[in-house]
Amino acid sequence: MSRIGKNPVEIPAGVTVNLDGHAITVKGPKGELTRELHPNIDLNIEESQISFTRPDDNKLNRSLHGTTRSLVSNMIDGVTNGFKKQLQLIGVGYRAQLQGKKLVLNVGLSHPVEFEAEGDIEFEVPSNTEITVSGISKEHVGQVAAQIREVRPPEPYKGKGIRYVDEYVRRKEGKTGK
CATH class of the missing domain: 3.90.930.12 (Ribosomal protein L6)
Structure with a gap:
């Protein structure tokens, strides 16, 4: 059983x-x-x-x-109760803004990336480097958070990128010079 x-x-x-x-x-x-x-x-x-x-x-x-x-x-x-996923932006000049129900990310690309809040999903931006995705469907909240993270996943050398608040990014050592 x-x-x-x-x-x-x-x-x-x-x-x-x-x-x-x-x-x-x-x-x-x-x-x-x-x-x-x-x-x-x-x-x-x-x-x-x-x-x-x-x-x-x-x-x-x-x-x-x-x-x-x-x-x-x-x-x-x-x-x-609803569900929440919290993300943070780490990197010089990386920031998030809320324009109406639209989340706008500036993460070092040549253009800002926009996400529209669909259905039951809501975005909150407590500071310009923190994002909270909330909603009633656990599956939908996780999917939207993963799509946001996919824009700039954390890289192991400098640790820059978008990551979950409780995520650990294993750091690597860079090249060694002579």
Whole structure:
């Protein structure tokens, strides 16, 4: 039995969960998320808990059991608390600005790079070298943060670039002269 999949997911007060076939809709104070789940995993909604069962111990069903439980749990967490990813810009002249709902990055390229806040994604720029990406979908927040980081990933020699706040960049020694 899957250690993660066998644990039920608690439904907090103020959150409603609707199951329509294999599509699950979660509504909460921060918004609404909908996801199509795999038909092999059965969901049972009882009072304030959701439990997950699989038909057999087939390899596919075993892998889907815990994954489905984690996806639904993240949906419930997202509509109640939301998710955040924090990035920082390291480098001389690197800065970020917020223009309306648009994030503008100046990171040593010949042109500024712009990101539009789509859907539930919100950008915050507490200082001109820090960016916070927040939203209700964990998957979407992580994807947007990864796209921002991809503009100028941290390099190992000087450490310049865009990195996550908790990311460790292993530094390398440069060339040695004679």
